[in-house]
Amino acid sequence: MSRVNDLFGTSLQVTNIGLEIFRDTLKQQHVSTVHVGWRPPAEGNVLLAQLLDRMDTQVIEQANQLAFERINVAEPMLTGVKYAHEVLAEIDRWTVGHAGPPLVWSDMCGPLKGAVLGALVYEGLASTLAEAEAHVLSGRVKFVSNHALGAVGPMTGMITYSMPLWEVTNTTFGNVAYCTFNEGLGKVMRFGANGPEVIDRLRWMEKVLAPALQSALALSGPLSMKVIMAKALAMGDEMHQRNTGATSLFIREIMKHVVRVVSNQDQLAQIAEFITGNDQFFLNLAMASGKAIMDPVKNIPNCTVVTAMSRNGTRFGIKISALGDRWFEAPVNQPKGLYFPGYTEDDANPDIGDSAITETFGIGGFAMGSSPAVVRFVGASSIDEAIAYSKEMQEICVGLSPHYILPTMNFIGTATGIDVRKVVQSGSLPVINTGMAHKQPGIGQVGAGIVKAPYACFTQALEAFAETMDLT
Amino acid sequence: MIYNTIKSNAYFDSVTLMLFSSHLGAIDGVEEAAVMMGTDHNKELMLESGLLTPDLLTKITSNDLVIGIKAISQAVIDEALNVLQSHFENKSKSTGAQEVTLRSVEAAIKHDPGLNFAVVSIPGRFAKLEVMKCLRHNMHVLLFSDNVSLEDENELKDFALQKGLLMMGPDCGTAIINGVALGFANVVRRGGIGLVAASGTGAQEVSVLVDKLGGGISHVLGTGGRDVKASVGGKMMLMGLDALAADPQTRVIGIVSKPPYPSVLKKILAKLNTIEKPVVACFLGEDSKVFEGTQVIGCKTLESIAVKLVELEKGQAPVLDTLPKLHSLSLEGKYIRGLYTGGTLAYEAMLLLQQELGPVYANIAIDPTYQLKEVEISQHHTILDMGEDYFTDGMPHPMIDPRLRSERIKQEVADPETAVILLDCVLGYGSHPDPAGAIVKAIEAAHAAYPNRKVHYVASVCGTDADPQNGIQQRKQLMAAGVHVLPTNAQAARFAGWLLKDGITHESR
Incomplete structure (x- = not known):
C-alpha cells in the first residue's frame, strides 16, 4: 500500500500555499488548513531561492541551534562603570567611536557630524565647533565603529576618551561589553545636538554621576540585567523605545546604594533627578546586555544567525555568525512614525544607532506585541498590529526565548536568533523600534517610529555565506 | 457504549472544558460526557464515573486532553464529536484576530x-x-x-x-x-x-x-x-x-x-x-x-x-434526461459561438460540433487549419476556451472571474453572424459565487446595447444542488433569462448544433 492509500484513510490536514480562494473553500468544508500567504522567495530572485534550497541542511540547522542556545544561556551582569580610555584599547584622545558600520567623514549624516564635533569640544580638543571641524578635515581625528571596540552606543553613539561606560559581563562566557550612559531626552549628543548644555551635561555625567554609580555598584555587587529585562517585559516595556519599567526596576536596585556613597546632598539630588527623570535610562544597559549576549554567538562555523544589526545614519550593517566581523551593508531606511510638535518627516534623519542590538537578541521591535504602551508612540495603529509584528519575527528566527516572555501573547517567548536564510526566504525583515534625530546637526530628537532593516544586507550576507560554503 | 479519545499536548482551561462537557451531556442519547485535562485527579474522576477505559490510564499525561463519552449508539457519539469539534473551532476562532500570516x-x-x-x-x-x-x-x-x-x-x-x-x-x-x-x-x-x-x-x-x-x-x-x-x-x-x-x-x-x-x-x-x-x-x-x-x-x-x-x-443503467423537443425556432445569423470557462468542456463541445456541423474554429483546435487566426475575433463556428493562457495572463481564471467572458458575449451579440451562443456555467468550490447571475447580466447588457439582435443561448450547468452556488437556483436564473439549459455539456453542444442545422435548413429552403 502506498502513502496514497494511507491518505485515503485519514483526515486531510492541508497547507494552502498561494490563492486565498482555495483556503476559503477548505475552511468552508471545515478542513484543517494552514494558509501560507506566499510571497516569492528571495523577492522573486530564482537564483537566491535555489541557493536557499541548498542551504536547507542539518549542518546549518545545528550551528544555528548552537547559536540559539548560546543566546539562551547568556547571563548579562552589570559589573561596573569604566572610562573608555581605561578599557577600550583603540581609544585615544583623537579617536571617536560611532554607531554602525565604519564610514568616513564625508559620508556622515548631519546628526552624526554634529555629535562628532560636539564630542571633540567635550574632550577639550577644540573650543568651538568650527575648530573641531578643522581638526576633522585635517585628518587628525580617527573614526572607529563602536562594535569594533566591543561597545555600543544609541543613535550617533559617540564614545570618546573620557566618557564613562556601563560594563556588562556575560558571566557564562566571560566576555564584556560596554555602552555609554543615557543622556536623557531632548537636546542630547546622541541625537546630534552639540550646544553648551549638551557638553556641560556630559561633563557632569563624567565627573559626578559616573563616580557615584561606580561606587554604588561596588557596594551592590553585580546586578543581573536578565532578571530586570524579563520583569520589564511583563511591565509592558520592549526596552528599545519604552524602558519605563526597566528603569524603575533599576532605580530600585541602585538608588539604595547611591544614597550610601554620595555624601553631598546637592549632588545626590541631581543624580536622583537625572535618573528618575529619564524613562529611557535603562536603554543603554539593555544595549550593553545585548552586545554581551550576542558576541559569544560570533564565529560559529556554518551558522547563519545575525550577531549584530547597526546603523550609522547612512548605511545599515549586519554581521552573521559564520562570517565573524564582516559587515554587510545597504543604505538605511527612513523610519515611519510620529513626530514631536513642529516637526515632520522632512526633518527626520534616516535610521541611525547601535541600539538595534536589542532587536538582534529579541527585544525592542521583536517584543512590540507585549508593549501596548509603545504602540502609539512608534506610530503603530493597534496592539494587533504590534502583535502581528512580533509573530512575523518568529518566522525569521531560530526559536522563542525561554527567558524573555511576552505576557500579552499568551506568555510565549520573544522571537530569538535571526536566521539570515529565513529573512531572505520570506522577505520578512527585522522590525526595529527607533528614535528619530533631526537631520540637521545640533537639533536633537524629532520623533519615534518603526523601521525595517534593508533586505540587501541579508541577501549579501547570504551570498557571501554561500561562497564560503562552496554552495554557489 | 463508551468512547474515549486523547488529544496529546492540547491545553484548554478547565472552565472552558466544563462548558464543553455540559454541552455534550445535553445531546439526546448521550448518557454522560467529560472533556478534561488528563491530570491524576481528573483521570480518577472519569474512571469512577465509567467514562474512561482503565487500559488508557497509563497512556495519558497531564498535558493530554481526554474525551470520554457514554452514549446509546455510535451515531450519537459521532454527533457529540461533531459538536465538540465545532466548539474547539470556535475556541480557536476567538483568537483569530491575531492569526498570523505565515509566509513560507x-x-x-x-x-x-x-x-x-x-x-x-x-x-x-x-x-x-x-x-x-x-x-x-x-x-x-x-x-x-x-x-x-x-x-x-x-x-x-x-x-x-x-x-x-x-x-x-x-x-x-x-x-x-x-x-x-x-x-x-x-x-x-x-x-x-x-x-x-x-x-x-x-x-x-x-x-x-x-x-x-x-x-x-x-x-x-x-x-x-x-x-x-x-x-x-x-x-x-x-x-x-x-x-x-x-x-x-x-x-x-x-x-x-x-x-x-x-x-x-x-x-x-x-x-x-x-x-x-x-x-x-x-x-x-x-x-x-x-x-x-x-x-x-x-x-x-x-x-x-x-x-x-x-x-x-x-448494477443497472441510470436514466438520463433526454434532449427537449426542438421547437421550430427562427434564427438570425449563421454560426455558433461557444464561450467556455472550462477547458475540457470547451474541448468536448468542439469535438461534438465538428461531428454535427463540420469545421469548427477554436483557440484549442486539434487541426491547425482551424486554429483561430486572431483569438479576439471569432470566425465561422467558434469555440473559445477562455481559461487558456491568452485570457488568463494577468487575469484570474474565468471560472473565478467571468468578466472577460461577459465582454465577449457582448462582442458576439454585436456580430450579425452569431446565431447561437453556447456557454458553460461551472459551479462548485473555487468557482465564482454566482456564475449564472454573471451570464444573465452579460446577456442583458449585450441586448441593451444591441436591442435589434436576436441570439439563442444554450448552456449547461456543471454543478450539483449541494454546491455552494446551488445548482437549482443557477439553472432557474438561466432559464428565466431565456437560456436553453441542457442537463449536460454534451447535450448542450448537440442541441446547439441541431438548432443551427435546423436554422440553416430553413435558410437554404
Missing part, C-alpha cells in the same frame, strides 16, 4: 507538523522549490500552477513516486479526496466510483453527472494535462490507477483525459489489464478502436462515461 512552507510545517496535503497555487517558476519542500515532508500535492517546466514536472513526479506521494499537476485544478473538494470541485455524493483525470472540468462534469445519476464518488485524482504526453509518460495517471485499484472504497474506476500519447496509452492499457475492477475510459476524441482487445470500456463523451460508471456501480 517551513513556517507552515512548524505551525502544524501533521500536515499531509498541500494545495499549491503560486507562479510556476517557483513551484518546484516549494513543492519539493512539501514532498520532502511527506505531503501529497495538488499543484494548480501552470508555467511549470517539463523538466520540473518530471523531477517532482519522479521524487513523489519514489516517496509514494501524489503529485497532481502542474495545471491540475480539480481533485476530491476523502470527500474533500480540492481546488475547483463540486459537492458530490460519496460512493464507489474513483476517477483519475488529466483534465479539470472533465473531472468536474463526470463527478457532477455521476451524482445526478444517483452514483457516488470515492476519490477524484488529478494528474495535470501534460501527464499523458510522451515527455511525462503518464506517471501520475499510472500511480493514481494503482491507488484506486488498491482502495477498498473504490469499486469502479473511470479515466478522463484527452487522448494519451500512443506509448503512454499502451502503458495505461497494460496497467488496466492488471486491475480487477471494472474500468471505463473517456479519452476525448480518441478512436474507440484503441480499446479493442482490452477490458476497458471506452466512452466518447463525459456524459456517456458518467452513465456507464453509474451503471457499473449500481
Whole structure:
C-alpha cells in the first residue's frame, strides 16, 4: 500500500500555499488548513531561492541551534562603570567611536557630524565647533565603529576618551561589553545636538554621576540585567523605545546604594533627578546586555544567525555568525512614525544607532506585541498590529526565548536568533523600534517610529555565506 | 457504549472544558460526557464515573486532553464529536484576530507538523522549490500552477513516486479526496466510483453527472494535462490507477483525459489489464478502436462515461434526461459561438460540433487549419476556451472571474453572424459565487446595447444542488433569462448544433 492509500484513510490536514480562494473553500468544508500567504522567495530572485534550497541542511540547522542556545544561556551582569580610555584599547584622545558600520567623514549624516564635533569640544580638543571641524578635515581625528571596540552606543553613539561606560559581563562566557550612559531626552549628543548644555551635561555625567554609580555598584555587587529585562517585559516595556519599567526596576536596585556613597546632598539630588527623570535610562544597559549576549554567538562555523544589526545614519550593517566581523551593508531606511510638535518627516534623519542590538537578541521591535504602551508612540495603529509584528519575527528566527516572555501573547517567548536564510526566504525583515534625530546637526530628537532593516544586507550576507560554503 | 479519545499536548482551561462537557451531556442519547485535562485527579474522576477505559490510564499525561463519552449508539457519539469539534473551532476562532500570516512552507510545517496535503497555487517558476519542500515532508500535492517546466514536472513526479506521494499537476485544478473538494470541485455524493483525470472540468462534469445519476464518488485524482504526453509518460495517471485499484472504497474506476500519447496509452492499457475492477475510459476524441482487445470500456463523451460508471456501480443503467423537443425556432445569423470557462468542456463541445456541423474554429483546435487566426475575433463556428493562457495572463481564471467572458458575449451579440451562443456555467468550490447571475447580466447588457439582435443561448450547468452556488437556483436564473439549459455539456453542444442545422435548413429552403 502506498502513502496514497494511507491518505485515503485519514483526515486531510492541508497547507494552502498561494490563492486565498482555495483556503476559503477548505475552511468552508471545515478542513484543517494552514494558509501560507506566499510571497516569492528571495523577492522573486530564482537564483537566491535555489541557493536557499541548498542551504536547507542539518549542518546549518545545528550551528544555528548552537547559536540559539548560546543566546539562551547568556547571563548579562552589570559589573561596573569604566572610562573608555581605561578599557577600550583603540581609544585615544583623537579617536571617536560611532554607531554602525565604519564610514568616513564625508559620508556622515548631519546628526552624526554634529555629535562628532560636539564630542571633540567635550574632550577639550577644540573650543568651538568650527575648530573641531578643522581638526576633522585635517585628518587628525580617527573614526572607529563602536562594535569594533566591543561597545555600543544609541543613535550617533559617540564614545570618546573620557566618557564613562556601563560594563556588562556575560558571566557564562566571560566576555564584556560596554555602552555609554543615557543622556536623557531632548537636546542630547546622541541625537546630534552639540550646544553648551549638551557638553556641560556630559561633563557632569563624567565627573559626578559616573563616580557615584561606580561606587554604588561596588557596594551592590553585580546586578543581573536578565532578571530586570524579563520583569520589564511583563511591565509592558520592549526596552528599545519604552524602558519605563526597566528603569524603575533599576532605580530600585541602585538608588539604595547611591544614597550610601554620595555624601553631598546637592549632588545626590541631581543624580536622583537625572535618573528618575529619564524613562529611557535603562536603554543603554539593555544595549550593553545585548552586545554581551550576542558576541559569544560570533564565529560559529556554518551558522547563519545575525550577531549584530547597526546603523550609522547612512548605511545599515549586519554581521552573521559564520562570517565573524564582516559587515554587510545597504543604505538605511527612513523610519515611519510620529513626530514631536513642529516637526515632520522632512526633518527626520534616516535610521541611525547601535541600539538595534536589542532587536538582534529579541527585544525592542521583536517584543512590540507585549508593549501596548509603545504602540502609539512608534506610530503603530493597534496592539494587533504590534502583535502581528512580533509573530512575523518568529518566522525569521531560530526559536522563542525561554527567558524573555511576552505576557500579552499568551506568555510565549520573544522571537530569538535571526536566521539570515529565513529573512531572505520570506522577505520578512527585522522590525526595529527607533528614535528619530533631526537631520540637521545640533537639533536633537524629532520623533519615534518603526523601521525595517534593508533586505540587501541579508541577501549579501547570504551570498557571501554561500561562497564560503562552496554552495554557489 | 463508551468512547474515549486523547488529544496529546492540547491545553484548554478547565472552565472552558466544563462548558464543553455540559454541552455534550445535553445531546439526546448521550448518557454522560467529560472533556478534561488528563491530570491524576481528573483521570480518577472519569474512571469512577465509567467514562474512561482503565487500559488508557497509563497512556495519558497531564498535558493530554481526554474525551470520554457514554452514549446509546455510535451515531450519537459521532454527533457529540461533531459538536465538540465545532466548539474547539470556535475556541480557536476567538483568537483569530491575531492569526498570523505565515509566509513560507517551513513556517507552515512548524505551525502544524501533521500536515499531509498541500494545495499549491503560486507562479510556476517557483513551484518546484516549494513543492519539493512539501514532498520532502511527506505531503501529497495538488499543484494548480501552470508555467511549470517539463523538466520540473518530471523531477517532482519522479521524487513523489519514489516517496509514494501524489503529485497532481502542474495545471491540475480539480481533485476530491476523502470527500474533500480540492481546488475547483463540486459537492458530490460519496460512493464507489474513483476517477483519475488529466483534465479539470472533465473531472468536474463526470463527478457532477455521476451524482445526478444517483452514483457516488470515492476519490477524484488529478494528474495535470501534460501527464499523458510522451515527455511525462503518464506517471501520475499510472500511480493514481494503482491507488484506486488498491482502495477498498473504490469499486469502479473511470479515466478522463484527452487522448494519451500512443506509448503512454499502451502503458495505461497494460496497467488496466492488471486491475480487477471494472474500468471505463473517456479519452476525448480518441478512436474507440484503441480499446479493442482490452477490458476497458471506452466512452466518447463525459456524459456517456458518467452513465456507464453509474451503471457499473449500481448494477443497472441510470436514466438520463433526454434532449427537449426542438421547437421550430427562427434564427438570425449563421454560426455558433461557444464561450467556455472550462477547458475540457470547451474541448468536448468542439469535438461534438465538428461531428454535427463540420469545421469548427477554436483557440484549442486539434487541426491547425482551424486554429483561430486572431483569438479576439471569432470566425465561422467558434469555440473559445477562455481559461487558456491568452485570457488568463494577468487575469484570474474565468471560472473565478467571468468578466472577460461577459465582454465577449457582448462582442458576439454585436456580430450579425452569431446565431447561437453556447456557454458553460461551472459551479462548485473555487468557482465564482454566482456564475449564472454573471451570464444573465452579460446577456442583458449585450441586448441593451444591441436591442435589434436576436441570439439563442444554450448552456449547461456543471454543478450539483449541494454546491455552494446551488445548482437549482443557477439553472432557474438561466432559464428565466431565456437560456436553453441542457442537463449536460454534451447535450448542450448537440442541441446547439441541431438548432443551427435546423436554422440553416430553413435558410437554404
